């Protein structure tokens with residue numbers, strides 16, 4: 390999920406941003422009812438971007454609500470807060486995941502962020518873990534540019 394933001398100060402929010410935030414809120418709201426029906430709770434919804442799985446955006450939201458970033462000094466403070474969160478309480482720790490599954494998300498990451506994306510996937514996967522990606526609109530077609538990025542990283 391993409392970042393949500395609460396707290397002080399005006400922010401231009403697109404309809405798409407609001408919808409995405411709504412999706413996460415909705416998923417979290419209904420998780421207990423789904424778990425009750427299943428008889429077990431094994432799903433947790435966390436908020437971050439896939440090319441930076443160390444940064445917990447819920448935790449960052451708390452930092453942002455306390456720091457109005459309007460000048461370079463506060464920007465620097467925010468960057469330090471991000472580094473602290475990544476280091477001390479990563480959203481997804483190293484070697485902690487068996488499978489990274491993406492349904493039309495990896496392909497949305499910008500070309501210049503792909504190296505970081507694959508490095509993050511590699512960081513969080515356990516030994517022999519797997520990553521799989523599917524695209525929603527043309528599920529029969531492999532994501533050519535993404536496959537190319539992955540093969541270039543591996544090469």
Ligand SMILES: C[S@@+](CC[C@H](N)C(=O)[O-])C[C@H]1O[C@@H](n2cnc3c(N)ncnc32)[C@H](O)[C@@H]1O
Pocket residue numbers: 390391409437438439440491492493494497498525
């Ligand atoms: C096409 S939707 C797919 C949603 C979901 N996987 C599904 O199958 O219904 C793409 C989603 O990816 C999210 N997204 C886009 N870029 C992202 C990124 N860099 N990291 C995490 N999520 C991202 C968007 O907010 C959106 O919710």
